[in-house]
Amino acid sequence: MELVLAAAIGVLSASGIWLILRPRTFQVIIGLTLISYAVNLFIFSTGGLRVGADPVLKAGATDPARYADPLPQALVLTAIVISFATTALFLVVLLASRGLTGVDHVDGEDGTP
DSSP states (O other): OHHHHHHHHHHHHHHHHHHHTSSBHHHHHHHHHHHHHHHHHHHHHTTOOOTTOBSSOOTTOOOGGGBOOHHHHHHHHHHHHHHHHHHHHHHHHHHHHHHHHSOOBTTSSOOOO
16 A cells, blocks of 8 residues: 555656646646645655544543544645645736736747747
């Protein structure tokens, strides 16, 4: 399970970096989204992979190691909200830039030699 999760994080990171290096702004947005997914999976995996663990302590619980760690879950939830707001802001800037310049390249050029 850990190998599959590490491979998924690696593939998402590599794909996100490759898309960020592309010249079009929409590809940059998708790349940033993929990198945020990879970071979210990494943060979530720091809490440990426990299948079937209860998320909330029950009354009279003596062993807290049997329960899931809520801190990575809270951090991932916060990161999802922040990445959504950042993507919305980036889309507004993209539309304004496209309206002013008429091109959607990151560097503002058309890309034709």
